[in-house]
Amino acid sequence: MNRTIIAAAVAALAGTAQAQISDGVIKIGVMNDMSGLYADLTGPGSVVAARLAVEDFGAAKKGMKVEIVSADHQNKPDVGSTIARTWYDTDKVDVIVDVPTSSVALAVNQITREKGKAFLVSGAATSDLTGKACSPNTIHWTYDTWMLANGTGSAIVKTGGDTWFFLTADYAFGHALERDTEAVVLKSGGKVLGKVRHPFPGSDFSSFLLQAQSSKAKIIGLANAGGDTINSIKQASEFGIVKGGQNLAGLLVFLTDVKALGLQTAQGLIFTETFYWDQNDATRAFAKRFSAQAPRNNYPTMIHAGVYSAVLHYLKAIEAAKTDDGTKVIAQMKAMPTDDPLFGKGSVRADGRKLHAALLVEVKKPSESTGPWDLYKIRATIPADQAFRPLADGGCPLVK
Amino acid sequence: MTEIFGVPTQALFGQLLIGLINGSFYALLSLGLAVIFGLLNIINFTHGAQYMMGAFVAYLLLNRFGVGYWWALLVAPIVVGATGALIERTMLARLYKLDHLYGLLLTFGLALMIQGLFRHEYGSAGLPYQIPAQLQGGQNLGFMFLPNYRAWVIIASLAVCLGTWFVIERTKLGAYLRAATENPALVQAFGINVPRMITLTYGFGVSLAALAGVMAAPIYQVSPQMGADLIIVVFAVVVIGGMGSIMGAIVTGFGLGVIEGLTKVFYPEASNTVIFIIMAIVLMIRPAGLFGAAK
Numbered sequence: 077m078n079r080t081i082i083a084a085a086v087a088a089l090a091g092t093a094q095a096q097i098s099d100g101v102i103k104i105g106v107m108n109d110m111s112g113l114y115a116d117l118t119g120p121g122s123v124v125a126a127r128l129a130v131e132d133f134g135a136a137k138k139g140m141k142v143e144i145v146s147a148d149h150q151n152k153p154d155v156g157s158t159i160a161r162t163w164y165d166t167d168k169v170d171v172i173v174d175v176p177t178s179s180v181a182l183a184v185n186q187i188t189r190e191k192g193k194a195f196l197v198s199g200a201a202t203s204d205l206t207g208k209a210c211s212p213n214t215i216h217w218t219y220d221t222w223m224l225a226n227g228t229g230s231a232i233v234k235t236g237g238d239t240w241f242f243l244t245a246d247y248a249f250g251h252a253l254e255r256d257t258e259a260v261v262l263k264s265g266g267k268v269l270g271k272v273r274h275p276f277p278g279s280d281f282s283s284f285l286l287q288a289q290s291s292k293a294k295i296i297g298l299a300n301a302g303g304d305t306i307n308s309i310k311q312a313s314e315f316g317i318v319k320g321g322q323n324l325a326g327l328l329v330f331l332t333d334v335k336a337l338g339l340q341t342a343q344g345l346i347f348t349e350t351f352y353w354d355q356n357d358a359t360r361a362f363a364k365r366f367s368a369q370a371p372r373n374n375y376p377t378m379i380h381a382g383v384y385s386a387v388l389h390y391l392k393a394i395e396a397a398k399t400d401d402g403t404k405v406i407a408q409m410k411a412m413p414t415d416d417p418l419f420g421k422g423s424v425r426a427d428g429r430k431l432h433a434a435l436l437v438e439v440k441k442p443s444e445s446t447g448p449w450d451l452y453k454i455r456a457t458i459p460a461d462q463a464f465r466p467l468a469d470g471g472c473p474l475v476k
Numbered sequence: 477m478t479e480i481f482g483v484p485t486q487a488l489f490g491q492l493l494i495g496l497i498n499g500s501f502y503a504l505l506s507l508g509l510a511v512i513f514g515l516l517n518i519i520n521f522t523h524g525a526q527y528m529m530g531a532f533v534a535y536l537l538l539n540r541f542g543v544g545y546w547w548a549l550l551v552a553p554i555v556v557g558a559t560g561a562l563i564e565r566t567m568l569a570r571l572y573k574l575d576h577l578y579g580l581l582l583t584f585g586l587a588l589m590i591q592g593l594f595r596h597e598y599g600s601a602g603l604p605y606q607i608p609a610q611l612q613g614g615q616n617l618g619f620m621f622l623p624n625y626r627a628w629v630i631i632a633s634l635a636v637c638l639g640t641w642f643v644i645e646r647t648k649l650g651a652y653l654r655a656a657t658e659n660p661a662l663v664q665a666f667g668i669n670v671p672r673m674i675t676l677t678y679g680f681g682v683s684l685a686a687l688a689g690v691m692a693a694p695i696y697q698v699s700p701q702m703g704a705d706l707i708i709v710v711f712a713v714v715v716i717g718g719m720g721s722i723m724g725a726i727v728t729g730f731g732l733g734v735i736e737g738l739t740k741v742f743y744p745e746a747s748n749t750v751i752f753i754i755m756a757i758v759l760m761i762r763p764a765g766l767f768g769a770a771k
Contacts, residue, residue: 111592112701115600246745274740275748279696279705283494283740283747286620290487306602306697314607314623314695316614336601336697372599 096399098168101141104130104387105169107159107184108176108199110148113277113303117330117377118176118199120146124369125380126173128362129387138395145169149180151277156180157187164191170400171196171390174383178202178249188213193402196390198382201301201328202252203465206429210472213402215409217430218382219350221253222465224327227348227434227458229260232295232325238264240325241293242271243284243308245300250276253299253327269293274300281308285315294322301328306336313341330377334451339442342451346438350463351378351418352452355435358417363449375449381418386430389414422460427472434463490620491741492734497626499733500633501688505706506713506725507637508684511644514720515657515677518568519576521584522560523710524703525591526682529556530689531698532594535603545608545694552690553683560682564675587704594700602697629691636687637726644722653677709748712755718768728766 106126108118123146135142145167149156156175163169164187172188175181176199185205188195195214197205203222205214240261244250250273258268270291272284278300285308288296296317298308305326312324326333329347353363353375362384366376376384389409394400397408406428414422414430422432437452445451467475505527512520533555534548543551563586571578607625614623644650656663656670664670689703696702713732717724732751739747746753758766 111595111600113600115595117601119600272744274744277705278748279702280494280498282497282626283491283737284744286487286490286494287741289621290484290490303600303602303697303699303701310604310697311695314614314625316621316623320621332599332601336604338604340606341604371596374599 096401097140097394098170098400101143101168102135102171102391102394102400103167103169104142104144104390105159105163105167105172106144106146106174106383107149107156107163107172108146108174109151110146112151114151114176114199114301116332116336116374117302118174118379119371121366121370121374121376121380122146122174122198122383124366125376125383126387127369128365129384130391133388133391135391140391140395142391149175149177151177151180153179153183157183160184160187164188164193170194170402171405173387174199174379176200176379177247178204178252179247181205182209182248185209185211185214188402191402194390194406196383196386198386199379201249203256203470204248204252206425206427206465207470207472210427210470210474212428212474213406215386215406215424215428215430217386218378219348219434220429220464221249221256223350223434223463224253224348225256225260226465227436227463228325228327228346229257229297230264231346231348231436231456232323233261233264233266237295237323237325238266239293240266240268240295240297241288241291242268242297242299243281243288244271244273245276245278245304246273247276249301250299254297257297257299257327274304276300276304277302278304279307281311282315284308285312285317289315289317289320289322292322295325296322297325297327299327302330302333305329306333309337309345310341330379331375331449331451332377334439335374335449339440339445339451342439343441344439346436346455348434348436348458349378349452350432350434351376351381352435352437352454353449354452355454362418385414385416385419388416389424425467426475427467427470428474429464429467429470431460431464433460434458486619488738488741491737493620493622494626495734495737496630496730497733498737499730500630501692501706501729502710502713502733503637503726503729504633504688504691505685505710506717506729507640507722508681508688509710509714510717510720510722510725511640511684512678512681513714514722515644515653516568516674517572517576517657518579518678519583520678520681521580521707522563522587522590523583523682523685524705524707525587526556526560526685526703527689527692527706528594528700528703529559529590530686531605531693531696531702532598532689533686534690534693535605535698538605545690548690549687553686556686556689557679557683561675561679564678568678569671569675587707591700591704598700600699600701602699602702605693605698607694625694629695632691633688636684637729640684641722641726709751712751714765716751716755716758716765718765721765721767721769724765724767 171194181200203220393408436456533552537543717728
């Protein structure tokens with residue numbers, strides 16, 4: 077008798093929980109650069125990461141139906157906007173994940189807010205997503221320009237790199253990264269001698285590097301990413317810039333970039349990341365699983381790790397809130413502490429900033445590396461409460 | 477120090493030289509396009525992909541077979557040129573009687589497919605290719621540090637461009653080629669195998685692209701989209717120079733490289749549009765291009 081009552085109650089509860097999930101399916105849309113210069117550091121790998129998160133959450137066992145779709149925004153805000161609208165309006169997508177390229181992410185951020193859905197940013201960098209463009213429907217997960225500037229910029233100024241020249245990708249991301257780094261350099265007592273903005277994406281940087289060279293700045297800050305950073309570093313070495321006594325600061329460098337450059341060219345480069353696969357047993361196990369499914373068996377970048385962590389927390393929040401309503405789930409995600417094998421324990425702040433530790437890393441010398449993906453030494457860990465911009469400084473209208 | 481518009485003249489020399497280096501690639505690529513268009517009337521949109529293939533063949537030769545840069549300069553153009561000849565024989569040859577648009581669409585489709593295949597196989601971050609040992613380092617010219625490899629690129633590209641121009645405009649073989657495009661039936665009547673000559677010409681144009689690809693490999697990452705980024709600019713160069721004009725392609729290639737280089741100093745934000753602005757102006761004033769003859 078008792079047993080039937082309990083069973084009925086459970087069924088009823090399950091029924092209500094089910095009823096709150098729109099059309100019975102949680103649909104996750106992974107949108108990023110599937111074919112261009114950011115495809116290796118985001119791309120199909122992010123879809124793999126999302127799939128692993130759904131698997132580890134145990135959606136099937138819990139009776140939740142989760143579906144993953146993906147699309148290529150080609151780094152164009154108009155293409156990204158069209159995909160986002162179609163996904164939300166006709167394809168019943170509940171959450172958009174990843175979205176590298178800040179200009180595209182800012183557009184999707186706006187649309188998500190209009191539609192009351194959820195947006196989990198892993199790929200894009202601009203700190204405006206938790207600043208003046210912050211939204212109750214967006215969480216900025218993995219990293220941002222302020223964190224990169226703060227981690228790398230202050231470490232370099234402290235070791236004597238006090239005059240800077242910026243080589244900046246001419247769009248929202250590059251501008252934000254340059255602005256945030258410049259602020260850190262000035263605050264630490266350094267000087268900015270000049271800057272040049274290059275078209276995005278670029279291929280030949282020699283002209284800009286020559287301008288950087290004649291500025292006589294000690295540090296050439298690369299406020300660009302992916303293929304642009306790779307070519308800048310490669311051509312800087314060709315023009316003897318490092319041999320001439322100037323140093324490069326890669327402000328945003330990913331595992332796949334270092335792999336593409338080769339240790340011979342990339343050795344000694346210092347930059348900030350929030351995830352490295354060789355941190356502990358849990359991250360190594362994840363990297364192994366990821367690599368088995370990823371294109372060309374690549375290892376995960378911090379963006380891939382961020383997608384995994386964000387999707388996992390999103391599903392936990394749906395389970396707890398018993399709804400997939402975008403605004404409510406994001407609120408629930410902010411209310412619950414985060415915990416996953418890749419970033420450990422953390423939290424999501426009112427302005428949508430996910431907090432976790434950052435790593436200051438240095439690229440190994442070829443002689444120090446023991447395997448094809450053994451690329452970094454971790455020089456310092458910046459604790460979560462210092463890694464990101466203080467809540468009050470961002471100017472996010474949500475926290476006023 | 478003397479200055480021009482606030483830029484020291486010394487720095488300006490450096491930028492001019494860099495413009496010439498980039499111009500070498502424009503010239504080599506637009507030369508191949510001009511040869512193919514001038515002699516075959518095909519707008520070869522696969523050119524960028526074939527340039528990329530040249531770089532990849534060099535990479536594979538080095539990493540699979542241990543064959544270095546210098547042999548790659550010879551082998552890669554032959555290999556890629558042979559695939560070009562195959563494409564011409566099996567596909568393009570069927571389109572000569574149709575409108576230009578068909579050739580354009582076919583080659584564009586092929587370019588997308590080739591790029592997609594390489595991206596699937598090798599990813600988008602690109603692969604490293606080292607500068608050959610003999611050309612590492614560089615010279616300090618006083619106003620700039622010139623990497624030896626870049627100096628080599630200018631010299632090699634000039635030599636290849638002028639050689640090609642000479643063969644087509646000043647030799648008997650070139651005369652046959654030009655005659656065959658004017659009146660294939662008549663040339664065939666003189667006992668010359670015109671279809672084979674056309675296949676070889678297409679193969680040669682393609683191998684020029686592959687050669688540029690090998691020369692670009694040590695400077696840029698070897699990556700599937702390296703050609704896609706470049707091909708649109710190169711088409712603009714060909715249009716400015718005059719479709720099909722060999723000398724036009726060479727001169728505008730180097731010239732626009734320099735103009736683009738200067739834009740990078742005075743107004744960097746416009747450096748990837750300046751060539752298209754020039755193209756629009758040239759098309760308004762001389763629709764056949766600077767060196768093209770109005771038909």
